[in-house]
Amino acid sequence: MTTPDPTSALPTSPTSPTRPARPVRVGLQIQPQHGSYDQIRRTADAAERLGVDVLFTWDHFFPLSGDPDGLHFECWTTLAAWAEQTERVELGALVTCNSYRAPDLLADMARTVDHISAGRLILGIGAGWFQRDYDEYGYEFGTPGRRLDDLATAMPRIRARWAALNPPPTRDIPVLIGGGGERKTLRIVAEHAQVWHSFADAAELARKSAVLDRWCAEVGREPGEIERSVSVRRASGPGDEAQALLAAGATLFVAETTGPEHDLAGLAAWVEWRDRQNELRTA
Template identity: 65%
Template sequence: MSEQSSTRPSRPVRVGVQIQPQHADYAQIRRAVAAAEEAGVDVVMNWDHFFPLYGEPDGKHFECWTMLGAWAEATERVEIGALVSCNSYRNPDLLADMARTVDHMSDGRLILGIGAGWFERDYAEYGYEFGTAGRRIGDLGEALPRVEARWARLNPAPVRDIPVMVGGSGEKKTLPLVARHADIWHGFGDADELRRKAGVLDGYCRDIGRDPGEIERSAGSQEGPDAVGEALLEAGVTLLTIGTDGPDFDLGLVRDWLAFRDDHNA
C-alpha cells in the first residue's frame, strides 16, 4: 500500500467557509452566510454540536440540521452542509431522509458531511452513549450503507447523488470507510501529514478497485494561502475550508483564499 500521494490534483480548487454556529444570534449567522455567498465561496458549512467548542462554554449556540434547512431556502448558489454531522446523534435512516429533504429544499446543493463524533459533553448532556472511539467508528461503518440504502428507497429520490463527505484521518478504521463510501475526504493535519494519509487512502481505494481520483480531498486552514496554499495543493487538497466564529464572522482570510482559488483556476 502506497504511503505517499504524488500526483498534483487536476480538480479545480474550491473554497468553503465554516460558519461556526456559536457566540452569535441567528440573525448574525444568516448575514454571514449571505456575505459568504456574495463573496463567491463554493461551500458554506456549519458544525454538528450542541455547545460551543471554544470561548464561553455555555455561550450562544444553535443546532446543525435545523439551520441547514433554513440555509437551503436563504441561499441560491452555494453548496451547503455540516463539517461534519455526528453519526451518533440520529438514526441513519432518519439522517438520510433529513439530508434528502434539505437536498430538495436547496435544489440539489447539499453535501452530507458525516463523522464518528468526539465531543463528550454533547453526548453526556443530550443522553447519547459516548463509548469508545473504536465503537463510534464502527457505528459509522454500519450507518453509511444504511444511509445509501435509504436514499435508494425514498420517494421522491434525492435531486442528485448527494455527495458524502467523511471527516477523519484514522488510518486503520476511518480511511477504509472513506475509500468505500466517500465522495469527499476531509482530513486533518499539516500538508505533510495530509499527503501521507492521502497515500494510505489511495492504497485502500486500489484494494477495492476504486479510482482514488474519484474522491475530492478537503482540509481546513487558519493560515493564509501564501503560507500553505501550494503545499496543500501538492498534498492533493482542492477544497480549502476556513472557519469563522461569531459574533463578527470575519471573512478576511476567506477572501484571501478566494483570490488564490481564482488565480489557480484561471
C-alpha cells in the same frame, strides 16, 4: 480472513496518476457559537456574495471554544434555513455526528435539505468525538472504535434509505467523511465518500492521502474519485501553507469563522487565490 494493513508498503508518492485535475474550491465553516442567528444569516449571505463554493456549519450542541455555555445553534435546522436563503453555494455539516440520529432518519433529513436547496447538499459525516454532547443529550459515548464501527454500519443504511424514499434525492448526494484514522476511518472513506476532509498540515496530508490510496486499491475504487479537503485557519488568507497543501493534493480549502462577529477578513483573498490557481490549471 485477515484485513490487510494499509500502513505497510505505502505508495512512494503522495499523489496518484489516476487522480483527475480537479478545480480548486473554497469553503467556509460558519461556526454557530457565541453570536446571534441574525449574524449567522448575514455571514452566510456575505460569504455567498464573496464567491465561496461551499458553506459548512458543525454538528455540536455546545460551543467548542470560549464560554462553554455560550450562544449556540443546532446543525440541521440551520442547514435547512441556509438551503432556502442561498442560491448558489453547496451546503453541509463539517461534520454531522453519526451517533446523534438514526441512519434512516438522517438520510431522510439529508434528502429533504437536498430538495430545499435544489441539489446543493453535501452529507458531511463523521463518527463523533465531543463527549459533552453525548452526556447532556443522552447518547452513549462508548469508544472511538465502536463509534467508527457504527459509522461503517450506517453508511449502507443511508444509501438504502435514499434509494427507497419518494421522491428520491435530486442527485447522488456527495458524502464527505472527516477524520484521519488510518486503520478504520480512511477505509470507510475509501468505501463510501466522494470527499475526504482532514485537519492535517501538508506533510501529514500527503502521507495519509497515500494511505487512502492504498485503501482505495483494497476496496476497488479509483483514488481520483475522492476529493481531498482540508481545514485552513490562516485568517489573513492563503500563503505558503496553501501552496504546500495544494501540492499535497488538496483541492477544497475550508476556512472558518466564529461568533460573535463572524469576521470574514481574508476570505476574499482565498477566493482570489482559488481563481488564480484555476486559471493556471486551465492555461
